Every structure is written in C-alpha cells, then in structure tokens.
Amino acid sequence: MIMFGIFPNIWRMFVKMMEGAVHELASPPFDVRNGIPEAELDDESIQLVYDAINRMVVPIGEIPSSRLFLAPIREIGPLVAPRVTIAARYGLLREPALVEQLIGELVENAGNATIGGFFVHSRGQVAPETSLVLRKL
Numbered sequence: 001m002i003m004f005g006i007f008p009n010i011w012r013m014f015v016k017m018m019e020g021a022v023h024e025l026a027s028p029p030f031d032v033r034n035g036i037p038e039a040e041l042d043d044e045s046i047q048l049v050y051d052a053i054n055r056m057v058v059p060i061g062e063i064p065s066s067r068l069f070l071a072p073i074r075e076i077g078p079l080v081a082p083r084v085t086i087a088a089r090y091g092l093l094r095e096p097a098l099v100e101q102l103i104g105e106l107v108e109n110a111g112n113a114t115i116g117g118f119f120v121h122s123r124g125q126v127a128p129e130t131s132l133v134l135r136k137l
Contacts, residue, residue: 030054032050058090058092059080069119072110072112072114073113073114074107074108076115077106078107081103081104
C-alpha cells in the first residue's frame with residue numbers, strides 16, 4: 001500500500017487495467033495478513049478485522065487518511081464509488097450494488113458530514129441530515 005501512496009500513477013494504471021476485467025480475480029493486491037507474522041494463528045475475531053481492512057484497501061486506494069476522514073462525504077464518495085466494482089471482482093464485497101447505492105445516498109444527503117464524524121460522535125451528535133440518511137438506510 002505504501003507503494004501506491006508514493007506512486008499514485010501505478011494505482012491509476014492498475015485501476016484502468018482492471019476496469020476491462022469481467023471475471024472474479026484470484027486474490028486482491030493487498031492482504032494485511034502478509035505483513036503480520038503467523039497471522040493465520042490469530043483468533044477468528046482478529047481474522048474478521050483483517051478481512052475488514054482488506055475490504056477497505058481497494059475502494060480507498062491512494063486517498064490519504066486525513067482526506068478520507070476529514071473531507072465531506074460528498075467529495076469522498078465519487079472517488080470511492082468507481083472502485084466498488086473492482087473490490088467486488090476480488091470477492092471483497094458481497095453486494096456491490098448495495099454499497100454503490102449507500103455511497104450515492106450518502107453523497108446526496110450527508111451535507112458536510114465526514115467519515116471521521118461518524119467515528120468520533122455519538123448518535124445524538126451526528127448532524128441531523130446525516131442522521132436522517134442513516135435512519136432511511
């Protein structure tokens with residue numbers, strides 16, 4: 001992943017190349033387990049965390065963490081949405097259409113809400129328009 005942060009054009013070329021693929025790909029370009037000694041011995045709950053990280057890497061791509069968590073969702077959604085198909089081709093998402101729909105609804109209705117805001121605020125502190133979107137979903 002560091003390579004993609006340093007060489008964003010490599011990531012763009014990879015994405016462009018994958019857009020033409022029509023079959024499920026064997027394995028994603030990143031697996032967090034590869035960097036953790038004896039990861040296969042970790043408990044099932046830890047394996048689920050590894051899986052969650054792996055599912056996020058492809059859609060997030062080279063978006064810096066500061067932008068991912070601090071920019072409004074209306075700016076981040078259009079960057080992530082095209083990558084959902086690629087993540088699905090790796091078998092990382094079970095329902096890509098539902099993920100794309102969720103991204104679209106958040107982009108349309110979340111106002112200035114950020115992804116980071118969802119993590120640091122309680123339900124009562126989330127912006128009312130964002131709270132309405134979440135209730136509809």
